[in-house]
Amino acid sequence: ILNVEQSPQSLHVQEGDSTNFTCSFPSSNFYALHWYRWETAKSPEALFVMTLNGDEKKKGRISATLNTKEGYSYLYIKGSQPEDSATYLCASRGGTASKLTFGTGTRLQVTL
């Protein structure tokens, strides 16, 4: 994997459903993996910064896991709510450089 890839591109779930999506990134020279939540017309909001293989972070109903050896991270949302509707971006950081390389995002829509 040379770039950061996210799947699916978009997702439509019903309120109460649990869901997850994937971020794949280059595993060589890995430094950190960032997840952002981006609502329309707002600033991307930082959710997690993950650095260690096997890391698992949680914030309310949202959690994320990290596998640096195989180069992927999963974001899980438990019991989706309409307010979870947003685009979820992941970004990889290689080495100690500040540069973030972003995926194209997963657009989540949660309906009643």
Next chain:
Amino acid sequence: GAVVSQHPSRVICKSGTSVKIECRSLDFQATTMFWYRQFPKQSLMLMATSNEGSKATYEQGVEKDKFLINHASLTLSTLTVTSAHPEDSSFYICSARGGVGNTIYFGEGSWLTVV
């Protein structure tokens, strides 16, 4: 939480003119600010990294004479698109690093349309 304000949120300019976009960190000092551009259905692409008081570092393929970046203070960076052309029409967004944990915070972005 830390806030980064970007202005204007939308701007329309005529081809050949210049337009300036501001990025301010409102409640923290940002030693480093980043400027990204996003074309439809593509990812955020880093254009340049600016450090307060020094010249910006541009990514490969980004014309430094066309996209002028000034980071004159710890709370303000500006991006000026000079001699704008319709192909410069895009979404531009800044981020700033600072605050607790040296986190990266984003502005709301600016839609530029060149007619």
